[in-house]
Amino acid sequence: MNRRIGWSLAALALLLLGGLSLFLYLKARPYQETVDHGPSPAAQANPYLAAEMFLRERGLAVNHAETLAVLPQIDPHSHTLLLFGERARMTPREVDQVLNWTRAGGRLVFVAESLWDAQTGQSNDLLLDKVQLHQSLSKDLKDPPRDVEKDRFPKLTKLYLEDEDAPAYAGFDTDFHLDDPNNVAQAWANSAKATHMMQRVYGLGTITVVTDAELWKTGAIGKYDNAWLLWYLSADTDVTLIYNTSHDGLWTLLWRYFPQAIVALLALIALWLWQAGVRHGPVQIPAPVGRRQLLEHLRASADFLLRHNGQQALLQALQQDILRRARRRHPGFDQLNVAEQWLALSRLTRQPTRAISQALSPRPKQRLSSAEFSRQVAHLQTLRNAL
Structure with missing residues (x-):
């Protein structure tokens, strides 16, 4: 029974396919169509x-x-x-x-x-x-104008x-x-x-x-x-x-063939200018108009020297001041070698030789932390005041 149903369905499908093919054959008509793709390159x-x-x-x-x-x-x-x-x-x-x-x-x-x-x-x-x-x-x-009435x-x-x-x-x-x-x-x-x-x-x-x-x-x-x-x-x-006796300039050609790249470049330049113009940190509140104290002037001068000359310049200035005072207190100080100079400074300031060597030895070029810099400055000032 199932095989008979299968054969029947197959025959029906073939009949429908044949009928559809006959219908398309009788109704379909060939025609030509011209597609205009525009001018060639x-x-x-x-x-x-x-x-x-x-x-x-x-x-x-x-x-x-x-x-x-x-x-x-x-x-x-x-x-x-x-x-x-x-x-x-x-x-x-x-x-x-x-x-x-x-x-x-x-x-x-x-x-x-x-x-x-x-x-x-x-x-x-x-x-x-x-x-x-x-x-x-x-x-x-x-x-x-000429008589144009007779002109066709x-x-x-x-x-x-x-x-x-x-x-x-x-x-x-x-x-x-x-x-x-x-x-x-x-x-x-x-x-x-x-x-x-x-x-x-x-x-x-x-x-x-x-x-x-x-x-x-x-x-x-x-x-x-x-x-x-x-x-x-x-x-x-x-x-x-x-038909072209002049050539377009470089910027004209770039804009013609690479407009997206130029727009992106201009956007990057604008972003860089915007970033470069942004202030770093909060805006400082304007100082009052009144006269400042001497301590404020000294602090401002010290901050200016620190920003523009760096830590090494300030430390070297203190070291040179200590050596200059030592020359006045100890005749022939310049003729002594470094170890003998440190011994002489130890006797003059009553500071241990190790502390003097740490204070007067050349410092590495890397930037010191704020605490280390303040400690070094305080030590040099103590030696200078003792002279």
């Missing part, structure tokens, strides 16, 4: 990674660097240098180095970083001032080329405007309100100044003709992209 570290990949797909050799230290190794002929990084710490020597490289035949493309100050006659961008171009805010333009894309920058019916469109930031007060530029590109790209011949090379390079970062290079414009500026050359 390489894309996060290099905002112009997509631009580099696009130029490589067009057959250009592309390298990137973080500083201008690589410039002496770059042949200016058939080479484009893209300065898209922060240049606030760029030195005059580096500016001259870049311009000399361009004058020798290189192509230079950089971002104008500072606004022109008419009062000082310069901007904070040394490289832009050397090129003799100025940057200002589009809203500050004095000339009235007033916020896009148009670049007109020869033998082309339609312009190329680029997504520059329209808040900034480039000005050419000395008429050194040979080509430019404008939006409806302002100029955002200028190009001039410089020696054997060319210099292209743009108001921003955000249109060539990974998130925007696929829009409009942004990618094509970057290729146009560097076509038929090798490319070196410098």
